[in-house]
Amino acid sequence: MTSGQADLSDAKWRKSSHSNPDGGNCVEVADxxxxxxxxxxxxSPEGPVVIVGARAWSAFIGLVTHGS
Structure with a gap:
C-alpha cells in the first residue's frame, strides 16, 4: 500500500517516546x-510516508522493545 491509497489528511501524528527533544532523528506514526x-x-512532515501493516508494525515494535 502506498500513501496515495490511504487518506492521511485527518491523521493524528505522534512522535516516538524516544525522540530527541532537540528536534533530531524523530519518527512519527499515525494511529x-x-x-x-x-x-x-x-x-519532514510533508515528505514521504511509509505505510506498514499493523501486524508487521506490532512485531517490529516487539522486537525493538524486547529483543529477539
Missing part, C-alpha cells in the same frame, strides 16, 4: 487507521 500504521520523519 487509528484500520490495519496500517503510517510512519514519517517529523523533520
Amino acid at each position: 487509528g487507521l484500520k490495519g496500517v500504521v503510517p510512519v514519517r520523519d517529523s523533520k
Whole structure:
C-alpha cells in the first residue's frame, strides 16, 4: 500500500517516546487507521510516508522493545 491509497489528511501524528527533544532523528506514526500504521520523519512532515501493516508494525515494535 502506498500513501496515495490511504487518506492521511485527518491523521493524528505522534512522535516516538524516544525522540530527541532537540528536534533530531524523530519518527512519527499515525494511529487509528484500520490495519496500517503510517510512519514519517517529523523533520519532514510533508515528505514521504511509509505505510506498514499493523501486524508487521506490532512485531517490529516487539522486537525493538524486547529483543529477539
